[in-house]
Structures are given as C-alpha cells and as structure tokens.
Amino acid sequence: MEISVIKIGGNVIDHPENASRFLQLFAKFPGKKILVHGGGVLASRIGKAMGIEPQMYRGRRITDRETLGLVTMVYAGLINKNLIAELHTYGQQAIGLTGADGNAIQSVKRPVTDVDYGYVGDVVQVNTQLLESLLQPSIAPVFSAITHDGKGQLLNTNADTIASEIATALARKHKVNLYYCFDKTGVLMDANNDASLIPLINEDIYKELLRDQIIHSGMIPKLENAFNALAKGVVHVWLGLPENLLLASKGKNAGTIIESQKYGLY
C-alpha cells in the first residue's frame, strides 16, 4: 500500500488553534497515514509547574527518571489523547500509541559516552505488522515519542527519528512518503527569510549547502534523518509548514522536497 508518515513538531501543537488547523488537514490528507507528534514545549511548561527544570544538551532533552515520568504523562497522555479525541470530530478514526503498545517500536537505552542522556532510546525495531493491521480498516496510528526497550523500561525518543524509523521500516514493503511539518516554509537559504526556500535537495545539493554552511545546527539532524530514510527506500521526504501539507500531498511545490538523485522524479 501507499503510506504517508507525517511528523508534527511540539511548537505547532502547543497552540490549540494551530493544532486544530493541522488536525483538520491531517484528516483530509488522502490515503493511509501515520502521525508522529512531539510535545517538548508543553512538557517543559508542565515540568516547571512540578518543579522539574528541563535539562538540554545540544537541543536534546536529558531525561532523568523524573523527566521520563513527565514526558510519558504529557506526550502519551495529555497531548496524544487530546489529538485523538479531536481527530474523531473531523471524521478521522485514530489510535494513540507509544512504542510499548503492541511492541510497536522497540529501542535501546542510549549508551553513556561523554554525555549521559538518561532514559533516551535509540530505535532498533518497528513492528510493521501491527501498523499494517491498524492501517487496513483506515485507522490512523498516532505516535507520541515514547518507546520501550522490551524489558519494561519506557524511553524518551526523538520524534523526528521515530517518524523516519517508521517510514523506513514500512518502505521495505510499501511505497512510503515522509512529511516533516515545522514552523518554517521549508529548508531556507536564510533562516530569517521564509521566501528564501530551497525547493529541492538531493545528495549533491546537500553537500554544497553543508560546505557553504547554509545548513547548520538543528537542521543537520533533520536532513540526516531524511537522507537516511531515502537510502532505505522512502520515496520522498518533505519539510514545510503544516498548512502546506495538502498541497504537498498533491505534488505541489510548497516546501522543500528531499529526494535521492538516483530515483529523483523532480
């Protein structure tokens, strides 16, 4: 089958109106689809109310035991279940999952090197059979960024990575496209100018952009994830504003398309 994996960032869903607008588009998005969501902004806010200060290292959250409890509550409980309830009102049946549910995504606790990220998981296996069985009667699986290690331990996992791991696992048998919705029109030549959109990136263009330091900091792991997904058989990766998601699904050029030059269609 043809499957779209769509990731929505915490910045978008932190604003109820933005979340609603996105969910309406997601409901209209054609075909089989899987949603992966973040939630770091709300987790930090609720953590503060509980006296848990966010600890970050290079833009990634350090997850001690308390923080793991916090993100499990906020991602898998508060955010996920409200998204599911709202999707229902737009006619979209959905089921909220973590990696623990039906052993959907198994991960391994990240080894301690120079940094101890704590209870953070790196994905090792995606249960594609479970996803296929849910997608068949047109239920959209909606993942929060929590996985488990198969030994009873939940693990906080980067939502971008979850999206790309789900996409690549499904790409072994299916035609999969991957969509990253965030707060920019796409990958930009100038981060402060939404009009400086780069419409297409392939391996060669990526190397140039890296060399010229046009792509840096947080955008690098996003694009590494994207090229990793392409190398493993994902057809296209798209990055852009959530409101352009439907245009993107119709092949309209409203964001950045990342494709392998080996199989490029554009």
Place this chain on the structure above:
Amino acid sequence: MEISVIKIGGNVIDHPENASRFLQLFAKFPGKKILVHGGGVLASRIGKAMGIEPQMYRGRRITDRETLGLVTMVYAGLINKNLIAELHTYGQQAIGLTGADGNAIQSVKRPVTDVDYGYVGDVVQVNTQLLESLLQPSIAPVFSAITHDGKGQLLNTNADTIASEIATALARKHKVNLYYCFDKTGVLMDANNDASLIPLINEDIYKELLRDQIIHSGMIPKLENAFNALAKGVVHVWLGLPENLLLASKGKNAGTIIESQKYGLY
C-alpha cells in the same frame, strides 16, 4: 469467543511490587482478556505536586478542567504505558487505550443536578468491533478510565463502570466474565475481617445483605454495576484479591462470585 474483563483498582497498582505481581498473573490468565485500571491514588499525589487539590463528592472525583488534564496524563500516560511496557516482559502483548482511541468508548458528560461532577463521562457506547479485532491476534487491550464524547472532549470515567460497560457490550455476542480485583478477599460480612467472606451473592442474597446493612457505602455501586452486568448477559462477576485471580479463573472459590439466580451454576 470467551472473554474475561478484569478491573484492577488504583490502590493495587499504586505499589510497584503489587502491580508487578498482578501483571504476572494477568499475563498467565488464560484466554482472551481485557484489562481496565484505575489510578486515583497516584493522580492525587502528582496533583498535589502541581498544586491541584483533589475534590471528592461521595467517593467520586470532581473533575474540573485542570483535574481532567491531570488524570489524562496520569491514567492514560504514566500508568497505562508503564503497565504495557511491563506486561511485555511477561510475554503479554498489550495495547493501551482510552475511550477516544479508535472511538473505543463514547460517553456523555454527566448532566449537572445537585452536584456538578465536571468533566465526568457516563458511557453510552462501546466499539466491540475494535475490541474483537484487537483480541483476535491475542493482544490484550488495557484501558485507562478516560473516555470521550465524540465531540473532541475527553471525560474522566469511573473504571468500575468502564469494566462493566465493556463486559456487557461484548456479552451480546460473546461469553464474558467480569473480574474486579481490589484490596479485600471479596464482599465481607464484616469489612474489617477478611475471613468473613461471602462466597456467593445472587439477587435474593443481595436484597438481604442490603436490608441488614451488611453492604453499604462504596460496595453498593460495585454490586449495582455487577448486577447490571449480569442482567445484560455477563456470565459471572467476581470480586476479590488480585492474587486470587488465577484461582478464580479456574472456578476455585477464592473471592465472591456474583451470579444471577436465573442462570446460576453454583
């Protein structure tokens, strides 16, 4: 098919060792099964850390907007996902659900009468088709006590009621038994003496127990739920200690069995 619906109270799962002991039994419990769990004790504790004081009326939680957020986080996130991850280690595949997921349980906000319970739901519909499809490949659905109204609103819902509503909905097509695990050996003649167990209750015995005020306060809604389930086709309702659950599944008399005298087997 033959289905067991098992409810476990918040008092039991609030202690990690007790929860673990119960989950091991649940994993060994034969046949198709559905778990429903509470979590009020932990919700109250985490609420206090966030400055949310529990408000109760006749043993039921009053759920304002803040409290709804709290119980959604704690029940559907923290407790549910940790139960699921631990069940996996005992060889039990499980999938954590609220009523919103796959529109599993739809409820209606309780009308305001002399008391305004707030965001509390009374169950109106159970999606038995979804449950049947999950039970077929031997995944145990694990419900936290959150439902939705189909209009985007999550609602806090009594876990005992959820268990009996699931059981009665499935009883229309299947042979269903309902098990309530709590912190007593069963229904007792004397609440302070675990040895005063009443092994069997039917309609006539229930009337006598009510008349003699042996059954009172919190036990009345539990038994009303039970008889309601029997009236709608559930085979047996069992009440007892979680550690006696396997004995109960083998028809051994370790707890209170509630049955209709019309169809009584005991």
